[in-house]
Amino acid sequence: MKEKILETLSELRAYAVEKGYDIELVYHEEDSYLMRFANSAISLNTNEHIIRLDITANEDRKRASYNLITDLSHMDEMKHGIDIAAEMVKHAQPLSYSPTIPVYTETFIDESGFDASLAQISNEERLAYFNKVAGSLETEDLRLSGIFSNGANTYAITNTRSQHSLYMKTSDAQVSTVLAHTKLKWEVTAEQSAQNKTELDPLALNRELALLVHHYENDEAIQLPLGTYDIVMGSAALADFLTYFKYIAFDGGLMKRGFSFMREENIGQKVFSDKFTLVDDTNDLRTFPLKRDFNGMVRKPYTIYEKGVFKGFVWSQDDADEFGAKATGHSVPHYSLSMHGGDQDVATLEDLLKMPRDNDILYFPFLHYAGIVNPPKGIITGSSRFGALLLKKDGTVQVPYNYRLTISMFDLFGDKVQWMSKQTTAYNLSSSYGSRNPMATVVPNFMRINGLEISHSNSSY
Amino acid sequence: MQKQIKQLIDRIKSKGATYVDARWYPVEETNELVMINGNLKEASASRQSGLGVRVLYKGAWGFSASSDLNDLSAIFDKAFDNARIAAERVTFPVRLAEKDALQAKFESPCKINPFEVSLAEKVAFLQAMDTKMNQEGVFQRSGQLQFVRKQIVFVDSEGSEIEKTITEVFTELEVAGLDSNGMMHSRKFRPGRIAATRGWESIDSAYYTENAERIVSEMKQVIAADDCPKDDRSVILLPGIMFLQTHETIGHALELDRILGYELAFAGGSFVTLDDFGKLRYGSTKLTARANATEPNSPGSFGFDDDGVPAQDNLLIDKGLLVGAITGRQMVEEANAKARRPIFHGSSGANRATSFYRVPIERMTNINIDYGTDGTLEDIVAHTEKGIILDGDKSWSIGSNREQFHFGTEIGWLVEDGKITQVVKNSTYKGDTVKFWNSLSAVGDQSTWEMKWVNNCGKGQPNQIMQLGHGVPVCRFDNVRIGE
Numbered sequence: 001m002k003e004k005i006l007e008t009l010s011e012l013r014a015y016a017v018e019k020g021y022d023i024e025l026v027y028h029e030e031d032s033y034l035m036r037f038a039n040s041a042i043s044l045n046t047n048e049h050i051i052r053l054d055i056t057a058n059e060d061r062k063r064a065s066y067n068l069i070t071d072l073s074h075m076d077e078m079k080h081g082i083d084i085a086a087e088m089v090k091h092a093q094p095l096s097y098s099p100t101i102p103v104y105t106e107t108f109i110d111e112s113g114f115d116a117s118l119a120q121i122s123n124e125e126r127l128a129y130f131n132k133v134a135g136s137l138e139t140e141d142l143r144l145s146g147i148f149s150n151g152a153n154t155y156a157i158t159n160t161r162s163q164h165s166l167y168m169k170t171s172d173a174q175v176s177t178v179l180a181h182t183k184l185k186w187e188v189t190a191e192q193s194a195q196n197k198t199e200l201d202p203l204a205l206n207r208e209l210a211l212l213v214h215h216y217e218n219d220e221a222i223q224l225p226l227g228t229y230d231i232v233m234g235s236a237a238l239a240d241f242l243t244y245f246k247y248i249a250f251d252g253g254l255m256k257r258g259f260s261f262m263r264e265e266n267i268g269q270k271v272f273s274d275k276f277t278l279v280d281d282t283n284d285l286r287t288f289p290l291k292r293d294f295n296g297m298v299r300k301p302y303t304i305y306e307k308g309v310f311k312g313f314v315w316s317q318d319d320a321d322e323f324g325a326k327a328t329g330h331s332v333p334h335y336s337l338s339m340h341g342g343d344q345d346v347a348t349l350e351d352l353l354k355m356p357r358d359n360d361i362l363y364f365p366f367l368h369y370a371g372i373v374n375p376p377k378g379i380i381t382g383s384s385r386f387g388a389l390l391l392k393k394d395g396t397v398q399v400p401y402n403y404r405l406t407i408s409m410f411d412l413f414g415d416k417v418q419w420m421s422k423q424t425t426a427y428n429l430s431s432s433y434g435s436r437n438p439m440a441t442v443v444p445n446f447m448r449i450n451g452l453e454i455s456h457s458n459s460s461y
Numbered sequence: 462m463q464k465q466i467k468q469l470i471d472r473i474k475s476k477g478a479t480y481v482d483a484r485w486y487p488v489e490e491t492n493e494l495v496m497i498n499g500n501l502k503e504a505s506a507s508r509q510s511g512l513g514v515r516v517l518y519k520g521a522w523g524f525s526a527s528s529d530l531n532d533l534s535a536i537f538d539k540a541f542d543n544a545r546i547a548a549e550r551v552t553f554p555v556r557l558a559e560k561d562a563l564q565a566k567f568e569s570p571c572k573i574n575p576f577e578v579s580l581a582e583k584v585a586f587l588q589a590m591d592t593k594m595n596q597e598g599v600f601q602r603s604g605q606l607q608f609v610r611k612q613i614v615f616v617d618s619e620g621s622e623i624e625k626t627i628t629e630v631f632t633e634l635e636v637a638g639l640d641s642n643g644m645m646h647s648r649k650f651r652p653g654r655i656a657a658t659r660g661w662e663s664i665d666s667a668y669y670t671e672n673a674e675r676i677v678s679e680m681k682q683v684i685a686a687d688d689c690p691k692d693d694r695s696v697i698l699l700p701g702i703m704f705l706q707t708h709e710t711i712g713h714a715l716e717l718d719r720i721l722g723y724e725l726a727f728a729g730g731s732f733v734t735l736d737d738f739g740k741l742r743y744g745s746t747k748l749t750a751r752a753n754a755t756e757p758n759s760p761g762s763f764g765f766d767d768d769g770v771p772a773q774d775n776l777l778i779d780k781g782l783l784v785g786a787i788t789g790r791q792m793v794e795e796a797n798a799k800a801r802r803p804i805f806h807g808s809s810g811a812n813r814a815t816s817f818y819r820v821p822i823e824r825m826t827n828i829n830i831d832y833g834t835d836g837t838l839e840d841i842v843a844h845t846e847k848g849i850i851l852d853g854d855k856s857w858s859i860g861s862n863r864e865q866f867h868f869g870t871e872i873g874w875l876v877e878d879g880k881i882t883q884v885v886k887n888s889t890y891k892g893d894t895v896k897f898w899n900s901l902s903a904v905g906d907q908s909t910w911e912m913k914w915v916n917n918c919g920k921g922q923p924n925q926i927m928q929l930g931h932g933v934p935v936c937r938f939d940n941v942r943i944g945e
Contacts, residue, residue: 069509258645371856
């Protein structure tokens with residue numbers, strides 16, 4: 001298949017060269033499978049095989065693009081798409097800057113992140129996985145929801161200025177399982193991300209769900225009094241916060257457009273806790289890394305924050321061209337963010353529950369539907385969901401109804417951080433709006449931040 | 462093609478499927494232009510075609526889709542196989558509400574096909590708007606044009622054959638400036654439906670020019686303004702934020718699949734229970750909300766949904782009382798059975814998919830609030846002692862069961878003793894859904910009612926975005942926390 005894809009691109013490139021076009025071609029193929037559960041049944045079992053071709057035509061400072069959902073057998077359709085893009089660019093308006101068109105100096109093929117046995121896992125195996133997760137936890141009132149999404153993702157890229165191509169193929173799986181009480185409306189979750197089939201461990205999810213269910217069924221449910229709490233974030237919440245952090249804390253283009261709370265003068269300054277180190281780590285296969293960006297730049301691990309010191313913005317090629325900066329290899333659909341762990345040996349929720357407590361600890365496992373309230377101030381708001389707990393100083397546990405945090409990123413990653421787990425987890429953040437784009441962020445399993453304010457507290461689940 | 466699809470539907474039926482449908486997209490094309498600070502950053506077009514097949518077997522759904530139409534049979538077989546496996550884990554076998562088998566066509570109203578308008582004319586429009594917004598104090602200006610045209614052929618095993626051609630035009634202008642602390646503030650113009658049609662003719666240059674000037678003026682006022690106070694006040698929501706309030710705390714809360722727990726793994730549930738229909742006082746008696754897919758000029762109007770059910774106008778909330786939900790064929794049967802009473806009488810025609818490669822799910826149509834009798838915006842302001850007028854969605858965050866919310870808006874105008882006193886920046890408000898809607902104290906008249914649209918509503922797994930509408934008047938709510 002790889003050969004056929006590269007041959008097709010080569011033929012399309014030859015066609016464009018012959019016509020005198022200045023064309024970039026990005027081929028994307030997804031083979032997606034998703035089994036969805038709701039109310040303890042398979043509510044949907046689906047698969048999609050989609051091939052997309054993005055064609056960008058350049059002419060001096062003008063640029064236009066045409067996107068096709070197509071098939072490799074439709075050579076005429078793809079060539080026609082090239083003609084359309086080439087015609088469109090004639091009528092486009094010149095940019096105020098010169099966009100860089102890459103020249104690939106070597107053919108680069110990377111399939112190190114592809115595991116066929118994960119990409120092609122069968123319907124029967126997905127169902128067996130769910131059955132193991134559920135174990136004996138389901139009841140008439142306690143129903144299983146979730147997804148098992150897996151598939152393969154292929155990019156192949158070339159242009160008329162290059163004799164060479166890029167080809168990158170990865171496999172991925174995202175599993176989320178939810179046990180929800182149909183009458184009381186509480187819900188707990190356990191999730192898993194995998195790049196390789198051996199990483200799938202349904203029994204680990206079963207243990208996690210069983211522990212949460214135990215507390216939700218047996219401990220007192222409360223409406224949290226508004227006020228200040230010492231909070232332990234779980235890996236899902238941390239990864240989700242980092243998703244928003246990515247936009248407003250180190251993106252060079254967004255900084256130039258006024259959407260960032262970091263400024264150029266902050267480079268080299270210590271702005272967060274010395275416990276905070278964040279790297280775009282393309283060596284970590286758990287993040288489904290792309291080792292070349294779409295402009296052909298080699299993507300090596302890139303440190304963004306080191307012990308709280310801001311090391312620099314990331315720049316896509318287009319933003320770098322527009323604002324006169326140097327591109328950093330970030331013209332990619334997703335980064336490979338990895339937040340380093342700390343020195344606390346807290347691998348699991350069970351470990352957290354066993355820790356001696358010097359204060360009441362509010363466990364915030366999951367961030368639901370966050371919004372950036374004020375980008376230049378780094379303020380974000382979102383609600384708790386899926387298994388929040390209040391770990392009382394006296395050793396007891398209460399179950400808080402969902403609550404809202406409206407906080408500054410400086411509080412989240414700043415001097416209020418008390419500790420982080422040694423252990424890290426790859427939390428899967430993939431979405432499938434549009435094309436498949438597997439994405440995971442590596443974060444400490446837990447992180448404690450003292451003195452955060454709860455801005456809203458629900459009176460029921 | 463249709464003949465072949467029908468033959469394949471019959472073949473899958475003969476293997477034991479109780480229901481089969483296919484959505485063939487002969488073509489869906491888009492065209493998008495984005496101009497930022499005078500740079501045409503995006504001039505893109507797309508074209509796609511493909512087939513999605515849904516099979517119901519022993520009470521379970523299987524779905525398969527592909528852009529490769531060389532082997533249609535394989536797509537049908539895969540969908541059947543997916544359903545066969547799904548049938549091994551069924552707790553409530555899927556049943557579909559009755560519907561009529563229809564042979565029908567729908568074409569959304571369009572006088573000028575935007576795909577026949579030249580790129581040069583579209584770019585010229587954006588350049589004219591960019592020039593208008595290019596004023597001192599404007600740090601960033603952007604204009605967007607998005608056009609969609611799709612043909613959908615729906616065929617099912619119950620004898621329906623429906624062809625749809627839908628054209629949409631989405632536009633937006635936005636300006637941003639920096640305040641004295643270097644903080645960025647923006648103001649945007651996303652026009653309501655200003656014409657009876659949805660083609661290029663709906664772009665009225667004079668109207669856009671007028672509003673381009675307005676948003677620049679208002680943005681300049683915001684960057685010079687004080688912060689919104691932390692206070693409890695009456696909030697007067699203009700349509701530019703009222704649509705989102707309606708979307709998030711009525712629309713999503715009343716999707717029947719959410720109520721029945723089908724979105725608990727992702728989008729969330731709803732605080733509404735089946736027992737609440739006919740009983741829950743959702744809002745004050747001034748609140749009447751409806752799902753009206755028959756508005757001619759909105760993306761929430763599509764002729765027939767992807768179950769093949771005709772568009773309808775149904776009450777959701779009648780003078781404050783919860784009476785209806787957003788439904789497709791599957792969910793009404795399950796809801797009635799679980800409630801042990803006939804709450805819903807057939808599908809409300811709201812099952813839609815974003816593309817051929819996604820399965821239909823309950824989606825909002827046009828979730829509208831009826832206009833009221835409390836006069837114009839000026840009348841409502843004049844009768845407000847201590848309030849704030851809010852407009853423009855800036856940030857939004859909602860609880861997983863839609864029980865509470867926090868919204869940030871682009872601009873606020875404080876109201877004291879019936880008069881507007883000053884503009885404020887960083888305006889926010891929050892509340893609990895039912896308490897908030899029960900505090901509805903004034904609903905503007907027809908002059909305040911605007912048909913807004915949403916083109917990026919996200920839901921479902923695999924994820925889908927959807928286009929829909931909200932016709933909303935100016936509304937006032939009392940005793941609301943602002944400024945947090």
